[in-house]
Each structure stands twice: as structure tokens, then as C-alpha cells.
Amino acid sequence: xxxxxxxxxxxxxxxLEEDILTLMGTQTMYGLEILDGLNEGRPIPxxxxxxxxxxxxxxxxxxxxxxxxxxxxxxxxxxRKYYIVTGSGQKVLQEVQDYRDQLKMRSxxxxxxxxxx
Amino acid sequence: MQxxxxxxxxxxxxxxxxxxxxxxxxxxxxxxxxLVPPRLWLKRLVLEPRRLWLKxxxxxITPKSSVEIREKSHIKGWxxxxxxxxxxxxxxxxxxxxxxxxxxxxxxxxxTGFCLLGLVKAYLQIKVENIWLPxxxxx
Numbered sequence: 001x002x003x004x005x006x007x008x009x010x011x012x013x014x015x016l017e018e019d020i021l022t023l024m025g026t027q028t029m030y031g032l033e034i035l036d037g038l039n040e041g042r043p044i045p046x047x048x049x050x051x052x053x054x055x056x057x058x059x060x061x062x063x064x065x066x067x068x069x070x071x072x073x074x075x076x077x078x079x080r081k082y083y084i085v086t087g088s089g090q091k092v093l094q095e096v097q098d099y100r101d102q103l104k105m106r107s108x109x110x111x112x113x114x115x116x117x
Numbered sequence: 118m119q120x121x122x123x124x125x126x127x128x129x130x131x132x133x134x135x136x137x138x139x140x141x142x143x144x145x146x147x148x149x150x151x152l153v154p155p156r157l158w159l160k161r162l163v164l165e166p167r168r169l170w171l172k173x174x175x176x177x178i179t180p181k182s183s184v185e186i187r188e189k190s191h192i193k194g195w196x197x198x199x200x201x202x203x204x205x206x207x208x209x210x211x212x213x214x215x216x217x218x219x220x221x222x223x224x225x226x227x228x229t230g231f232c233l234l235g236l237v238k239a240y241l242q243i244k245v246e247n248i249w250l251p252x253x254x255x256x
Contacts, residue, residue, distance in 0.1 A: 030207070031203065031204075031207045032207045032210055032211060047231075047232070047235040048204070048207070048208075048232055048235040048236050048239055049234070049235030049236065049238040049239045049242075050235075050239075051239070052204070052236070052239040052243065053239050053242040053243050053246060056243045056246065056247070056250075057246065057250065060247070060250040060251055061250075061251075072206070072210075076187070076190065076191050076192070076205070076206065076209040078202045078203070078205050078206030078209065079202055079203070079206060080203060080206050080207070081203045
């Protein structure tokens with residue numbers, strides 16, 4: 001647990017990275033599936049051009065890992081990469097979501113950070 | 118008799134497609150001229166009978182076979198050689214779904230072009246970002 005904490009310290013998430021991690025949760029998903037999930041109701045839809053660099057960044061940060069799937073007819077015999085959120089990824093996401101919840105609570109109670117100082 | 122039947126089906130299919138195209142063109146022209154297109158009238162007079170027609174005579178227009186769709190969804194030529202396996206697979210799956218939805222061929226070609234541009238952008242961005250990102254790569 002401490003090891004994960006050390007690993008996730010100092011990792012920052014962009015909006016799209018956070019969206020992808022939130023969408024994936026504990027599921028294993030492939031690229032097109034992630035894109036479909038993201039674009040449902042999204043004001044500005046994302047494309048392959050922004051999805052793959054983001055997945056690459058998440059992978060390099062150690063927040064996401066992948067494995068090859070089997071060949072399929074639908075993909076013309078090509079294999080798909082299946083992505084899954086790692087333990088570190090879930091930890092970072094949890095921290096960001098906790099922070100968002102805190103902000104929400106502050107706005108609801110009308111006590112923004114500096115007001116009490 | 119069978120020949121006549123298939124000829125009739127083909128004629129109906131072509132005419133319905135053409136009718137849709139003409140209506141779309143008319144709609145665009147009226148929009149361009151700043152006029153409000155009489156969509157409601159068009160819908161009542163032409164599109165609604167077509168919907169009923171398709172509903173009650175479902176076997177008149179034969180759907181494309183999945184083998185034919187799969188063949189068409191394959192990416193040919195230089196893109197198939199330079200694309201990464203994962204990216205090619207996803208793009209072909211996307212084309213497959215568009216073909217299944219019976220999207221126009223020109224539309225599919227244009228959208229595939231946009232997707233290819235997006236993938237080129239992704240490739241360059243990944244190459245540049247990997248210069249400073251940690252070398253943590255999964256084997």
C-alpha cells in the first residue's frame with residue numbers, strides 16, 4: 001500500500017485522463033469501446049487523435065496496463081489491445097475524486113477555503 | 118419471374134436512395150438561400166409513406182450480407198501497411214459498424230480519411246511525448 005502511495009505521489013491527471021480512468025473503473029476495455037463510452041453525451045467529442053496519446057501517457061505513468069486480445073473477424077483479423085486500470089491508477093483517481101467531493105461540499109456549505117482564514 | 122422480382126427490388130432500392138438524396142439536396146439549397154425548408158410537408162408527403170412502405174414490406178429490400186460488409190470494411194493500400202495492428206483493427210471495426218448502419222459510401226470514405234489524419238496526429242504526438250515521458254513500457 002505504501003509502495004503504491006509513493007508511486008502515485010506527484011502524478012497529475014488531465015481532464016481526458018481522468019475521464020478515461022473513471023469510465024474504465026475496473027473493466028477491461030479496448031480503444032473503440034473507450035471512445036464510444038467517452039463520446040456519449042460529451043459536448044466536444046474526442047477522436048483517435050486524442051485517445052491514443054492519452055492512453056500512451058497513462059501507460060507511461062503506470063496508471064493503465066494492457067494485454068493483447070485474440071484476432072477477430074470484425075477487426076479484419078487484427079488483434080485488439082485491452083486496457084485495464086492498475087492499482088496506482090485507481091489510487092490516483094480516488095484521490096482526485098475525493099478532492100472533487102471536498103470542493104462540492106465546500107460550495108454547498110458556502111465555506112470556500114480562504115473564507116475561514 | 119424471379120428475374121422480374123429482383124429487377125423490381127433493385128429499382129425500388131435505387132429510387133428510394135435517389136429520393137432521399139434529392140430531398141437532402143433540396144433541404145441544403147433552401148437552407149443556403151435562407152429559406153425555411155418545408156420539412157413537415159416533405160415528411161408527410163414523401164418520407165412517411167416510405168417509412169410505412171419499409172415497415173410493411175420488410176423483405177422487399179434485401180440487406181447486404183455480413184461477408185460483403187466485412188470485405189468492404191477492410192482497409193487496403195498503403196494505410197494497411199503503415200498502421201499499427203491495434204489501430205488498423207479499431208478502424209476496420211468502425212468502418213464495419215458504419216457499413217452495417219448503411220451509411221453512404223462517400224461519407225464512410227471521408228470519415229475514414231479524418232480518422233487516418235487523427236491517427237497520424239496521434240502517432241506524431243506519441244513520438245514527441247515519449248521523448249520526455251518516463252521509459253516505463255510494458256513488454
